Amino acid sequence: MRILTYKTDGGLALGIKTGQGIIDVAAAAEALGCSDVPVTPAAFYAQGIDAMPAMTALADRADADDAPWLLDEATLQLGPCIANPEKILCVGLNYRRHAEESGSAVPEVPVLFSKFNNALAANGEDVPLPSAAEKYDYEVELAVVVGKIAVNVSEDNALDYVLGYTNANDLSARDLQMRSSQWLLGKTLDKFCPIGPYLVTADEVGDPQQLSTKSWLNGELRQNSNTADMIFSVAEVIAYVSRYFTLKPGDLILTGTPEGVILGMREKVWMKPGDVVSIEVGDFGKLTNKLV
Numbered sequence: 001m002r003i004l005t006y007k008t009d010g011g012l013a014l015g016i017k018t019g020q021g022i023i024d025v026a027a028a029a030e031a032l033g034c035s036d037v038p039v040t041p042a043a044f045y046a047q048g049i050d051a052m053p054a055m056t057a058l059a060d061r062a063d064a065d066d067a068p069w070l071l072d073e074a075t076l077q078l079g080p081c082i083a084n085p086e087k088i089l090c091v092g093l094n095y096r097r098h099a100e101e102s103g104s105a106v107p108e109v110p111v112l113f114s115k116f117n118n119a120l121a122a123n124g125e126d127v128p129l130p131s132a133a134e135k136y137d138y139e140v141e142l143a144v145v146v147g148k149i150a151v152n153v154s155e156d157n158a159l160d161y162v163l164g165y166t167n168a169n170d171l172s173a174r175d176l177q178m179r180s181s182q183w184l185l186g187k188t189l190d191k192f193c194p195i196g197p198y199l200v201t202a203d204e205v206g207d208p209q210q211l212s213t214k215s216w217l218n219g220e221l222r223q224n225s226n227t228a229d230m231i232f233s234v235a236e237v238i239a240y241v242s243r244y245f246t247l248k249p250g251d252l253i254l255t256g257t258p259e260g261v262i263l264g265m266r267e268k269v270w271m272k273p274g275d276v277v278s279i280e281v282g283d284f285g286k287l288t289n290k291l292v
């Protein structure tokens with residue numbers, strides 16, 4: 001299943017993508033009397049995996065010809081598909097060839113940093129590049145969405161805690177990132193974490209270590225790798241993190257970027273206003289943003 005959020009006068013609404021259009025979850029649940037369905041993005045992400053049986057049942061019933069709750073996706077202004085995570089956790093240097101291009105040693109434990117919610121942006125949303133920095137770069141990443149409380153889980157069971165996956169672009173200002181030993185400043189500028197367009201549920205994705213990871217700058221393919229090149233797998237990252245702090249439904253984990261970023265190029269032409277950057281993991285659908 002593919003789940004999204006879209007903007008309405010009353011805030012972000014929850015939608016399910018079908019072949020016939022986007023199900024307005026709140027309208028369909030009301031019309032069909034499905035009182036167990038979470039009808040807002042906040043309610044859905046608070047329940048996580050526990051909400052999936054009711055969401056699946058609703059999707060089956062609501063995917064009907066000419067139903068009044070089916071919306072045309074082209075008319076919607078999308079929101080970030082995960083609207084308000086408690087945590088946005090990122091893994092640095094998690095692909096072998098990216099660690100090499102960055103001139104960094106292959107890490108022996110996951111390198112963790114974070115972004116804040118101010119960085120979230122939706123597919124199609126413009127991303128402002130502040131004049132306070134100049135070395136702007138892209139990073140395609142597989143993002144994991146946690147589906148239930150995870151404390152001290154084993155690597156073998158870790159994927160049972162995953163609600164689904166989405167595209168994330170870990171936009172970075174390299175000059176700010178490298179200003180001190182802490183990368184935070186260069187990572188969490190406003191709208192520097194575009195995600196989406198969809199949360200793709202885990203059952204649809206299968207093995208998260210067999211997904212292509214691609215990015216394009218102004219239509220030119222820049223990154224073209226695969227999650228098989230990850231140093232620490234999704235399961236290893238979840239198990240490792242859950243030993244130290246609690247993961248909650250709706251938490252977002254960006255799992256690192258492969259080689260092909262501007263930082264790793266001999267001649268570095270940084271991104272600038274007017275550029276258009278797209279990324280895609282697997283067949284999740286392209287995530288495209290214009291820099292302004």
Ligand code: ZN
Nearest residue numbers: 139170256257
């Ligand atoms: Zn990254």
